[in-house]
Amino acid sequence: MMSKKNIVLTILHNYSYPFIEPFIKSFFQAKVDAELVIFTSESVSFFTRQMLKDTKIKLIYFNSKNPLLSIDESLTEGITKDISINNFRFLLFLDFLLKNKEKYENVMMTDIRDVIFQVNPFNFLPKESICFFLEDPIMSFKDTDINYGWSVEANGKAFTDSIFDRRVSCAGITSGNIRIIIDYLQNMRENLKGRQQLKWGIDQGIHNGYLYGQNNIPKSIFDNSHRIVGTLGACKIYDLNSNTEVTNNKNEIYCIVHQYDRISELFLIMKKKYIGDRFIQIAKRILFVILP
Numbered sequence: 001m002m003s004k005k006n007i008v009l010t011i012l013h014n015y016s017y018p019f020i021e022p023f024i025k026s027f028f029q030a031k032v033d034a035e036l037v038i039f040t041s042e043s044v045s046f047f048t049r050q051m052l053k054d055t056k057i058k059l060i061y062f063n064s065k066n067p068l069l070s071i072d073e074s075l076t077e078g079i080t081k082d083i084s085i086n087n088f089r090f091l092l093f094l095d096f097l098l099k100n101k102e103k104y105e106n107v108m109m110t111d112i113r114d115v116i117f118q119v120n121p122f123n124f125l126p127k128e129s130i131c132f133f134l135e136d137p138i139m140s141f142k143d144t145d146i147n148y149g150w151s152v153e154a155n156g157k158a159f160t161d162s163i164f165d166r167r168v169s170c171a172g173i174t175s176g177n178i179r180i181i182i183d184y185l186q187n188m189r190e191n192l193k194g195r196q197q198l199k200w201g202i203d204q205g206i207h208n209g210y211l212y213g214q215n216n217i218p219k220s221i222f223d224n225s226h227r228i229v230g231t232l233g234a235c236k237i238y239d240l241n242s243n244t245e246v247t248n249n250k251n252e253i254y255c256i257v258h259q260y261d262r263i264s265e266l267f268l269i270m271k272k273k274y275i276g277d278r279f280i281q282i283a284k285r286i287l288f289v290i291l292p
Helices: 015-027 044-055 085-099 144-156 157-162 176-193 202-211 263-275 276-291
Strands: 005-011 035-040 058-061 104-110 114-119 129-132 173-178 217-223 230-231 256-258
Touching: 005 015, 005 157, 015 044, 015 114, 015 276, 035 044, 035 085, 044 058, 085 104, 085 202, 085 256, 104 176, 114 157, 129 176, 144 157, 144 202, 173 176, 176 202, 263 276
Parallel strands: 005 035, 005 104, 035 058, 129 217, 230 256
Antiparallel strands: 104 173, 114 256, 129 173
16 A cells, blocks of 8 residues: 655746755755655746746646636635635645645645745644744734634634634644644634635634644644744744754754744855845846846
């Protein structure tokens, strides 16, 4: 019997290759034990898609102008056509996993533009739960009006007030056993249904509603200092070792660094590491503007 694989799912829209080169290069350099699937829209240039095809990545096309046509009709009931891409990605992931659930064991869903891999995360992820990654301690719902608002819109004021002091989990990276990830994605779809507008951020509210409202599922919740994922956007504090790898407060190398681009100094370091010096960065940007 063939063993099931791990899989990493992400989406690429409105970016050319230089913007995601750190993600792609770091994924392979870290020897991540997973198949990488990238959903790409018509906004992604031909040359960018060719670059990705040459790196053993599975590309799946979707139409961002009519996104609901890209998934099984049964998943579109009650979903407005005016769904933003950040919300629609979860329906793409659900559609794919339902059609391929016998092939995979563990799933990671991740952002692409502001993520780099340093160590294979599947070496440390638990096998039979869904994993949530908390942001910095300053990111509670009482301290961030935007997350409070997203949660109120997604879950109602009463529920949001009940988690007022709890820490926000970022929806940019979630991982877990495929069975529970499918449940998570079906919950996401149910909470997207029936809304006239699906704007940016509602997915973050639903994500945290699942984390703090679903008590009958096996969950693993990781602090921002845990070595699996470091989300730097709010704390803007980091340490580097001699190999320019980002480490936590125990000098452990983070498997994944998220939102590194929010720190200008670190952003420059990582662009140089994964793209090249400033001249090469500029040349690549120009090249991908010129090429189709």
